[in-house]
Amino acid sequence: MLITEYRLDLVIQALRAILPLAHPADTTLRYFFQDNRIGSNERALVAETVFGTLRHRLLLEHTCGDSPTPRRMALAYFLRFGGYNLREIDPVLKHTEKEWLATVKGVKAETLSLSVQAELPEWLVEKLRTVYTDAEILALGQSLQQGAPLDLRVNTLLAKRDEVLTQLHAKNIAATATPYSPLGIRLKEKVPINRDALFTEGKVEVQDEGSQLLGLLLNPKRNDMVVDFCAGAGGKTLMLAAQMNSQGRLYALDVSEKRLANLKPRLKRSGASNIQPMLISHENDLKVKRLAGKIDRVLVDAPCSGLGTLRRNPDLKFRQSPGSVEELTQKQTAILASASRLLKKGGRLVYATCSILREENQAIVEAFLAQHPDFKLISASEVLQQQKVELEMGDYLELTPLQHNTDGFFAAVIERI
Numbered sequence: 001m002l003i004t005e006y007r008l009d010l011v012i013q014a015l016r017a018i019l020p021l022a023h024p025a026d027t028t029l030r031y032f033f034q035d036n037r038i039g040s041n042e043r044a045l046v047a048e049t050v051f052g053t054l055r056h057r058l059l060l061e062h063t064c065g066d067s068p069t070p071r072r073m074a075l076a077y078f079l080r081f082g083g084y085n086l087r088e089i090d091p092v093l094k095h096t097e098k099e100w101l102a103t104v105k106g107v108k109a110e111t112l113s114l115s116v117q118a119e120l121p122e123w124l125v126e127k128l129r130t131v132y133t134d135a136e137i138l139a140l141g142q143s144l145q146q147g148a149p150l151d152l153r154v155n156t157l158l159a160k161r162d163e164v165l166t167q168l169h170a171k172n173i174a175a176t177a178t179p180y181s182p183l184g185i186r187l188k189e190k191v192p193i194n195r196d197a198l199f200t201e202g203k204v205e206v207q208d209e210g211s212q213l214l215g216l217l218l219n220p221k222r223n224d225m226v227v228d229f230c231a232g233a234g235g236k237t238l239m240l241a242a243q244m245n246s247q248g249r250l251y252a253l254d255v256s257e258k259r260l261a262n263l264k265p266r267l268k269r270s271g272a273s274n275i276q277p278m279l280i281s282h283e284n285d286l287k288v289k290r291l292a293g294k295i296d297r298v299l300v301d302a303p304c305s306g307l308g309t310l311r312r313n314p315d316l317k318f319r320q321s322p323g324s325v326e327e328l329t330q331k332q333t334a335i336l337a338s339a340s341r342l343l344k345k346g347g348r349l350v351y352a353t354c355s356i357l358r359e360e361n362q363a364i365v366e367a368f369l370a371q372h373p374d375f376k377l378i379s380a381s382e383v384l385q386q387q388k389v390e391l392e393m394g395d396y397l398e399l400t401p402l403q404h405n406t407d408g409f410f411a412a413v414i415e416r417i
Contacts, residue, residue, distance in 0.1 A: 001045055003078060008071075008092050010042055011049045015070035018050055018315075025054060025315040053077045054314035055145045058116045063104045072097075076104050114138060119145050123322050124307070131358050140356070143402035148311035150187040151178060151406075152204040153212050153235075156242045157271045159203040161185065167198060180391050180404070181212040183239070202269030207235050210354075210399045210406030214301065215239040216387045217380060217397060217413050218350045222247040224296035229253050229339045231277070234263035236301060241272035251291070252277045283338035295342040297349075302332045304353035304360050308408020311401055325357060332364050340368070340375065343416040348378070352397075352411040361410040362396065369414070378413040 001007070013036070018028045029050055033043060053060060053073050060076045061068040075093070078084040079101055086101060093101065114134055115122045118141025128137045152175075154161045161177060164185060168175040173191055178184030185204070187193070198204045215236055220226045222245050228237045231252035241250055252275055254260050260277045267275055280287055305320045305328055306313060336351055343349055351368075353360050369375060381393040391404075397411035 001041060003089055003092055005092055007042055007045055010046055011074045012070045014046045014050050021315055021319050049077055052081050056081055058119050062116055063107050079104050121317055127357055140402050144310040146311055150190050151209045152185040153183050153207040155203055155270055157246055178209040180389055181209045184209045184212050202271055208407045210409035214350060214352045214411055217383050217411055218297050218299050220244050220297045224248045225294055226250045226297040227295050227342055229298055229300045232259045234266055237275060238270045241275050246272045246274045248274055250275045253280050255280055283335045292341045293344060296347050298339050298342050300336055300339045300351045302335055302353050304328055304355040306354055308354040308356050329359055336368050345416050347416050349414045350411055354407055354409055356408040365412040374417050375414050376417055378415050380413055383413050
């Protein structure tokens with residue numbers, strides 16, 4: 001697409017709104033598009049440049065030297081990652097910018113710090129160094145710079161995966177079965193699936209393959225009493241309902257009324273009738289206490305740093321900090337302790353995050369097990385094998401975009417003895 005003064009100005013305005021990162025980038029961008037009625041080509045260019053700039057922000061700031069203005073960041077992105085050459089950008093350049101931009105292409109990333117090469121802030125690199133080598137951090141960081149594929153989950157209450165694949169192929173939508181989840185479909189291109197009949201009729205939901213594996217680890221049975229403790233907008237809740245064949249009872253708990261409201265249209269589409277949304281004020285709400293000792297299965301998809309989702313939300317690495325991670329670990333500890341009280345003897349709990357940090361993952365589970373001798377860890381690998389999922393894991397489920405082409409996910413399976 002030709003870079004004109006008008007298009008460059010739109011990109012600069014969007015970056016100016018988003019780069020302070022006072023709010024999530026996708027939210028700010030949505031408001032920007034509401035305020036600026038622009039064509040679909042311009043929207044695509046702005047979105048791609050904004051998220052591309054966030055993915056490669058550390059390198060771009062390095063190439064901009066002392067003046068990483070939104071204008072310079074945009075120009076450096078176009079040249080370095082946007083597929084444009086100097087001649088194509090030349091018409092929109094000011095006289096002083098040509099010489100600087102000529103040097104941008106020549107910056108050799110491999111000569112820069114690990115933080116810049118991996119596009120991860122220094123504090124995050126230091127935390128990862130407690131678990132990974134520098135070479136592993138670099139590979140992980142580079143995998144998190146890529147865009148994420150669009151994964152769907154087939155709603156088994158209304159359709160089978162083979163049928164959905166056949167229908168997608170009939171519409172010339174390139175799609176394949178996901179390698180691990182027996183319910184997943186991966187689309188080759190990002191298509192507006194939310195306008196497709198398969199989506200509007202509830203036969204598919206958008207859900208990362210890694211997230212689907214959490215439901216398989218929980219493996220609820222038809223007449224179980226199940227709690228999705230941090231249900232959010234209910235993607236995993238809907239999957240659990242389908243696994244239960246819409247029988248038994250499934251409580252969808254969350255502290256956000258807005259998130260639970262977003263579940264309602266999805267619930268209507270899904271055909272599930274066993275879900276009971278429940279607004280709670282905190283993890284020790286009286287409504288939670290009433291369920292103590294009555295529940296067969298509990299899913300705790302805990303609030304976390306989200307650092308495993310940087311392919312989709314690259315701004316998170318700049319919006320989180322050591323302080324915010326420490327606050328989250330306190331919340332995770334409290335939520336896991338409270339959720340565990342719901343389980344019957346022999347009941348199963350899955351603790352999960354979309355974080356790549358040990359302190360939000362293994363450390364939380366190890367501390368919980370040390371304080372609760374009436375619970376034991378079940379091998380995630382064995383649970384997956386029982387479900388005929390071909391995925392080599394140890395005690396925990398640990399997924400990364402580098403190894404599995406999913407978001408970064410962690411999960412532990414815990415049972416009450």
